[in-house]
Amino acid sequence: MQTETEVNTSSPVTTPSESAAPSQVIATAPGKLRVIKRNGTVVPYDESKIAVxxxxxxxxxxxxxxxxxxxxxxxxxxxxxxxxSTFMRRMPSGGTVHIEDLQDQVELVLMRSGEHKVARDYVLYREEHARLRAERAEDVTTSEPQPDEKYGTIMVTMPDGRKESLNMHRIRTVVQEACEGLKEVDAEAILSEAMRNLYDGVNLEDVNTSLVITARTLVEQEPNYTYATARLLLDKLRAEALSFLGLAEQATHHEMESLYADVLPVYINKGIELELVDPELATFDLERLGAALNHHGDEQFTYLGLQTLYDRYFIHSDNVRFELPQIFYMRVAMGLALREDDKNARAIEFYNLLSSFDYMSSTPTLFNSGTLRPQLSSCYLTTVPDDLHGIYGAIQDNAMLSKFAGGLGNDWTPVRSLGAYIKGTNGKSQGVVPFLKVANDTAVAVNQGGKRKGAVCAYLETWHMDIEEFLELRKNTGDDRRRTHDMNTANWVPDLFMKRVFEDQQWTLFSPNEVPDLHDLVGPAFEAQYEEYERKADAGDIRLFKKVRALDLWRKMLGMLFETGHPWITFKDPCNMRSPQQHVGVVHSSNLCTEITLNTKAGEEIAVCNLGSVNLAQHVVEGKLDTDKLKKTIKTAVRMLDNVIDINYYAVDTSRNSNAKHRPVGLGLMGFQDALYRQKISYSSNEAVAFADYSMEHLSYYAIEASCELAKERGSYSTFEGSLWHKGILPIDSLENMVKARGEKYIEVDTSRTLDWDSLRSRVQKDGMRNSNVMAIAPTATIANITGVSQSIEPTYQNLYVKSNLSGEFTVVNPYLVRDLKERGLWDSVMVNDLKYYEGSVQQIDRVPADLKELYKNAFEVEPRWLVDAASRRQKWIDQAQSLNLYIAGANGKKLDITYRMAWFRGLKTTYYLRALAATTTEKSTVNTGSLNAVSASGASNGSAAKAESTPAPSEPVAANVPKACSLDDPDCEACQ
Incomplete structure (x- = not known):
C-alpha cells in the first residue's frame, strides 16, 4: 500500500495521528496527479477532500x-x-483523473469494504447533486447567447483571444445584485449608460470597468452608488481570485454564500505553497472557519474602501490578488488567534468583529497578520544617543523598523548642539541637523515594499541649542544640506517654557552634553534643575548657552508651523506626569502621529505600540450610544491587541524586550463625526463636547476593565508593581495630580465623571493590568476609508470633494447631508453645482436651512476651540494621547497663538497637523458650458488641507469640478493606520 507521502498535491504534508480529523490528512506524491473538475478546471489531487x-x-x-x-x-x-493507491498504480508518473472517475472509485471501495449503507447514502447524494446541476444547466442554457431585447448581441474578446457573445443574463444579474437593498439606486441606469460605452470586440475585462466607472460617476447624485460601485468591482475581484485558485472562472455575489467556504482551504494551501501565508494556519479547522464566513459582509464596502483593500492589503502573487474580502478578514483573525487555547473559536470571534466594521486593526496588522513575517505593530519610539555608533545604530534601527511597516518617532534631544566640544577629536560638533538629514533620506529609501511611504518624526526639546535651526528644517529656502523635506518634525515642549511664554520672560538654550540630566527630568524637578543651570550659565560655569525671549521663540515656532506645517507642538510634562509607567522611565517623545507616549531609553528600550480603533458610529443605535455593544466590542478588541505582542515579528531586539516587558497597546476610535451626525449634533456645540466626554469615558472604562480581566486570566505585565495602576491611580486621577503639579493658574480642565470608577480602581489594584498602556487615538486615515466612516476624531473635511491617495481619486459626498436635503426636497443638480462652487460648504447656499448649516459645518467652519475642548474632555480619560489636527480658517498669528496656548492650558498632551487656511480664496468663474470650475483656497500653508487644484480626472468627467483633498500624508497621513 502507498504511504501518505506518495500522492502529489499542492497541500502541505500532515502526518496523521490518533487525534487528527480526516480533513487534516493531506497526502503528497512525486508524480503530478491532478483532478479535472466538471467546469474544466484542473486542480491538484487532494486526498483530504476524499476523506471529508x-x-x-x-x-x-x-x-x-x-x-x-x-x-x-x-x-x-x-x-x-x-x-x-489505486490511481497511483494506474498512473505511477502522474496524470489526470476526472472527478466522476474519482467518485466512482469512492463508491467501489465503500462497497468492497462492506459499508453498504454508507455507499447507498453516497450514491443518493451523487444523484441528487447531478439533478441539481442539470437544473442549473437548463437555467444557464435558456439565458445563453440569446440576443438581448434592449441591447441585442455584443461580441466580446476573451482573455485567450476568442470572440464570444456577451452573456447579458449574467451582466443583468451582477448589476441587479449590486443594487439590492440600496435606496434610490437604479440598476437600469447603470446598465444602460455602461452599455453605451461598449462595442463589438471589446475586451471582457473592460465590460466590468465600464460598469464600475458608470456607477461611480453617479455617486455625487446619490451616495449609495458608492456601495453599488464597490459590488460591481467585486465581480472583477472574484473572477481574478477564483480563477487563480482554480475554483471557478467567475461567481456572483449570491453564489459566494456557499462558495466562500470552499475558497478558504484552497486559499490557505495556495498561500502556504507560495510562501506568503504562515503554514500554521493550516492547523485550524478550515471547514468550521469556512462555514463562519459571511458573504453579506461584502455588501458593506464603499468604492474607496474596497479599492483601497484591493490595491494595498490583499495578498498577491505576480500582481494577481487571490484574496477576497471575507478571506482577508479571516486570515487576519486566524493570525491573531494562533496562540489562543481555543484558536478556532477565537478566530471566528475576531473575524466577526473585523468583518462587521465595529472595530478595525491598524494597517500593519492587516498587512501582515497570518503571514510568514507578522510585523503587526504600528509605532516605534526611539532615543538617539550622543555618540556616532549610537546615532548610526539608531538610523539602522529606523531602516529595519520602517521596512516592515512601522511608523517611527525619534528623540534627538541627547545629541549635542552645533559648536559643542568633542573631546575625541578636540573639535566642535556640527550639531543635530546633519544627522537628521541622513535620517530623512533613510526614510525615503525604505518605502515599505511600495505599500506606502516610510515615515519618521524627529523630536527635539525646546531648550536645545539647535532648536532655532530645527524649526527651519522644512523650509524650501536656505542650504538644502540642512533641510529635511520628507521627514516630520515636532517640538517637545516643557511646561516651564509655556509658563515663560505666558509671563513674557527669558528662555535659555543649552547643549545637552553640558546639561545631560534635563533630558530625563520632568515637572517641578525639571524646573528646579533648569533654573540651577541658568544660574550656572550666568556665573560662567557653562560655556555654551544662548538667552532668547520665550515669546519670540514661541512666535517663531508658530510661524514655521504655519509656513511649513512643522514642527508640530507636543508637551513633555503632561505626557510624563500622567504616564502610568513613570516609575520605570521617561517619555522622551511621541510617535509619528503624536498619539503614543511611551518610555524610551537609548540602547535598551525601543517603545512599541499596537493600534486598533473602535468604529464609534457603529455603536450609535437609535440616536444614542449603545454602551452594552461598546463593552462587548472593546473586550474582544483589547484581547486582539494583547495577542499582537506575543505574535509580532520584531526587527530589532530592543523593541522585543520593551514590548514584552510593558505590553502597551493603543485602543482608539474613529467615526466620531458620523456618530454626531447620527445624533443630529453639531460639532460646534456643547453637546458635541459632552458626547466626546461621555463616549471616551465609557471607552476608557471598558478598555481598562478588559485589560484587568486579561491580567486575571494571563497575568499582569512585568513592571506593573509601582505603576500608577498599582497605586490605584487611573487616568482621571493622574489628571488631578498634574493640575496640582502645574498649578491651577496654568490649567483649566473638567474632572467630572459618571461611571463607578471606585470599584474599577479596586479591581485593578487587586487583579492587576495586562497592559501598561491601553488607549491612544490614532489618525485612522486608511482604515476609516476601508470602513467608510470619518477618520478618527476629525470633523468633516468637506461635504463634497475628490479624495486622492495611492489607490486613485474618489468622489466623496457627505451621505448624511444628502439624506437630510432629500427629505426636504432640496437635493438636485443645482445643489450639487452649488456645493462644488463653494468647495463643499453649505454656509453660503441660501436654500440650505439654518439648522443644516449648523450641523454640516466643515472642518474650517468649526471654531478651533470646539476641537480643543472636545479633545480636552477625551484626554482626561486616556493614558496616552490623541492625534489632534487643528483646523484654522483665516489664520493669523493671533489665532495660532490663542489656539495653541489653549491646547496647553486645557491639558492636552500633543497636537498634530495644523490645517491653516488663509483668509483669501481664488475667484470662481464659469466656462461657456455653464459648469463651474472648482478651485481650492489659495494662500494655504504647507500644512493645510486645502491646495489649489482644478485639474479634472480624465476617467471621471462628472467629478472633474469637485475640490480635491490632498494626497497620502496631507491631510490624510496613512503612516500609522
Missing part, C-alpha cells in the same frame, strides 16, 4: 458519537489510502 466526503457520508448514517467517530476516522483513513 466519505466522513460526511459515514456521519449521515452512523451519527457523531465518540465511539462512531473513532471508527470513522480509522475507516476513512484506510479507504482514502486505498483510493490514492
Amino acid at each position: 466526503a466519505m466522513t460526511k457520508a459515514f456521519l449521515a448514517v452512523e451519527g457523531g458519537t465518540a465511539a462512531a467517530s473513532s471508527r470513522i476516522r480509522e475507516t476513512v483513513s484506510s479507504l482514502s489510502e486505498q483510493i490514492t
Whole structure:
C-alpha cells in the first residue's frame, strides 16, 4: 500500500495521528496527479477532500458519537489510502483523473469494504447533486447567447483571444445584485449608460470597468452608488481570485454564500505553497472557519474602501490578488488567534468583529497578520544617543523598523548642539541637523515594499541649542544640506517654557552634553534643575548657552508651523506626569502621529505600540450610544491587541524586550463625526463636547476593565508593581495630580465623571493590568476609508470633494447631508453645482436651512476651540494621547497663538497637523458650458488641507469640478493606520 507521502498535491504534508480529523490528512506524491473538475478546471489531487466526503457520508448514517467517530476516522483513513493507491498504480508518473472517475472509485471501495449503507447514502447524494446541476444547466442554457431585447448581441474578446457573445443574463444579474437593498439606486441606469460605452470586440475585462466607472460617476447624485460601485468591482475581484485558485472562472455575489467556504482551504494551501501565508494556519479547522464566513459582509464596502483593500492589503502573487474580502478578514483573525487555547473559536470571534466594521486593526496588522513575517505593530519610539555608533545604530534601527511597516518617532534631544566640544577629536560638533538629514533620506529609501511611504518624526526639546535651526528644517529656502523635506518634525515642549511664554520672560538654550540630566527630568524637578543651570550659565560655569525671549521663540515656532506645517507642538510634562509607567522611565517623545507616549531609553528600550480603533458610529443605535455593544466590542478588541505582542515579528531586539516587558497597546476610535451626525449634533456645540466626554469615558472604562480581566486570566505585565495602576491611580486621577503639579493658574480642565470608577480602581489594584498602556487615538486615515466612516476624531473635511491617495481619486459626498436635503426636497443638480462652487460648504447656499448649516459645518467652519475642548474632555480619560489636527480658517498669528496656548492650558498632551487656511480664496468663474470650475483656497500653508487644484480626472468627467483633498500624508497621513 502507498504511504501518505506518495500522492502529489499542492497541500502541505500532515502526518496523521490518533487525534487528527480526516480533513487534516493531506497526502503528497512525486508524480503530478491532478483532478479535472466538471467546469474544466484542473486542480491538484487532494486526498483530504476524499476523506471529508466519505466522513460526511459515514456521519449521515452512523451519527457523531465518540465511539462512531473513532471508527470513522480509522475507516476513512484506510479507504482514502486505498483510493490514492489505486490511481497511483494506474498512473505511477502522474496524470489526470476526472472527478466522476474519482467518485466512482469512492463508491467501489465503500462497497468492497462492506459499508453498504454508507455507499447507498453516497450514491443518493451523487444523484441528487447531478439533478441539481442539470437544473442549473437548463437555467444557464435558456439565458445563453440569446440576443438581448434592449441591447441585442455584443461580441466580446476573451482573455485567450476568442470572440464570444456577451452573456447579458449574467451582466443583468451582477448589476441587479449590486443594487439590492440600496435606496434610490437604479440598476437600469447603470446598465444602460455602461452599455453605451461598449462595442463589438471589446475586451471582457473592460465590460466590468465600464460598469464600475458608470456607477461611480453617479455617486455625487446619490451616495449609495458608492456601495453599488464597490459590488460591481467585486465581480472583477472574484473572477481574478477564483480563477487563480482554480475554483471557478467567475461567481456572483449570491453564489459566494456557499462558495466562500470552499475558497478558504484552497486559499490557505495556495498561500502556504507560495510562501506568503504562515503554514500554521493550516492547523485550524478550515471547514468550521469556512462555514463562519459571511458573504453579506461584502455588501458593506464603499468604492474607496474596497479599492483601497484591493490595491494595498490583499495578498498577491505576480500582481494577481487571490484574496477576497471575507478571506482577508479571516486570515487576519486566524493570525491573531494562533496562540489562543481555543484558536478556532477565537478566530471566528475576531473575524466577526473585523468583518462587521465595529472595530478595525491598524494597517500593519492587516498587512501582515497570518503571514510568514507578522510585523503587526504600528509605532516605534526611539532615543538617539550622543555618540556616532549610537546615532548610526539608531538610523539602522529606523531602516529595519520602517521596512516592515512601522511608523517611527525619534528623540534627538541627547545629541549635542552645533559648536559643542568633542573631546575625541578636540573639535566642535556640527550639531543635530546633519544627522537628521541622513535620517530623512533613510526614510525615503525604505518605502515599505511600495505599500506606502516610510515615515519618521524627529523630536527635539525646546531648550536645545539647535532648536532655532530645527524649526527651519522644512523650509524650501536656505542650504538644502540642512533641510529635511520628507521627514516630520515636532517640538517637545516643557511646561516651564509655556509658563515663560505666558509671563513674557527669558528662555535659555543649552547643549545637552553640558546639561545631560534635563533630558530625563520632568515637572517641578525639571524646573528646579533648569533654573540651577541658568544660574550656572550666568556665573560662567557653562560655556555654551544662548538667552532668547520665550515669546519670540514661541512666535517663531508658530510661524514655521504655519509656513511649513512643522514642527508640530507636543508637551513633555503632561505626557510624563500622567504616564502610568513613570516609575520605570521617561517619555522622551511621541510617535509619528503624536498619539503614543511611551518610555524610551537609548540602547535598551525601543517603545512599541499596537493600534486598533473602535468604529464609534457603529455603536450609535437609535440616536444614542449603545454602551452594552461598546463593552462587548472593546473586550474582544483589547484581547486582539494583547495577542499582537506575543505574535509580532520584531526587527530589532530592543523593541522585543520593551514590548514584552510593558505590553502597551493603543485602543482608539474613529467615526466620531458620523456618530454626531447620527445624533443630529453639531460639532460646534456643547453637546458635541459632552458626547466626546461621555463616549471616551465609557471607552476608557471598558478598555481598562478588559485589560484587568486579561491580567486575571494571563497575568499582569512585568513592571506593573509601582505603576500608577498599582497605586490605584487611573487616568482621571493622574489628571488631578498634574493640575496640582502645574498649578491651577496654568490649567483649566473638567474632572467630572459618571461611571463607578471606585470599584474599577479596586479591581485593578487587586487583579492587576495586562497592559501598561491601553488607549491612544490614532489618525485612522486608511482604515476609516476601508470602513467608510470619518477618520478618527476629525470633523468633516468637506461635504463634497475628490479624495486622492495611492489607490486613485474618489468622489466623496457627505451621505448624511444628502439624506437630510432629500427629505426636504432640496437635493438636485443645482445643489450639487452649488456645493462644488463653494468647495463643499453649505454656509453660503441660501436654500440650505439654518439648522443644516449648523450641523454640516466643515472642518474650517468649526471654531478651533470646539476641537480643543472636545479633545480636552477625551484626554482626561486616556493614558496616552490623541492625534489632534487643528483646523484654522483665516489664520493669523493671533489665532495660532490663542489656539495653541489653549491646547496647553486645557491639558492636552500633543497636537498634530495644523490645517491653516488663509483668509483669501481664488475667484470662481464659469466656462461657456455653464459648469463651474472648482478651485481650492489659495494662500494655504504647507500644512493645510486645502491646495489649489482644478485639474479634472480624465476617467471621471462628472467629478472633474469637485475640490480635491490632498494626497497620502496631507491631510490624510496613512503612516500609522
